[in-house]
Amino acid sequence: MPAPRLAPGDIPQKAMTYILQGLRTIRYGEIVLVAQDGVLMQVEWSEKRRLDCWQESEDGENSYTERALADLAARIRKDFGLLQYGKLVLIIRKGRLLQLERTEKQRFTGLDGEGI
Structure with a gap:
């Protein structure tokens, strides 16, 4: 059965959980959300390991409170x-x-031509 089509601007809870997990664990890097027709098509995640901060990056999860994560999720959705x-x-x-x-x-x- 095919997955239901997402509504424009919507971030499904499973994708948001993945994004928030990245915010909890990445020390240096990026999370990229790609939109086509207003619909979330993919989430990319890249982590950089800085040699000058190697020990610092091994400490485990970042210290966000649940409230802070909820606020970030709302801002990301917006x-x-x-x-x-x-x-x-x-x-x-x-x-x-x-x-x-x-x-x-x-x-x-x-x-001059069609599109970019």
Whole structure:
């Protein structure tokens, strides 16, 4: 049976659990949410291991409270909901979410050629 189609701007709970797990464990890296037609198509996760902080990165989970994680989840859902085509990148440094970068793609038709 095929999975049900996601609604635009929706992040399923299973995907949000995966994202929050990344926020708990990544010391340096990124989590990328990719949108097409406003629908979450994929979640990418990359972790960087900095040699100058190697011991620091072995300490286990980052120290987010459940309330802080709930607030971050709400912010991620809100910012992702604004995307039609593009990416929402969560930048993590020293075990904390440092910034959100939203890159939106827009396609123009009818110019020299079709689309970008």
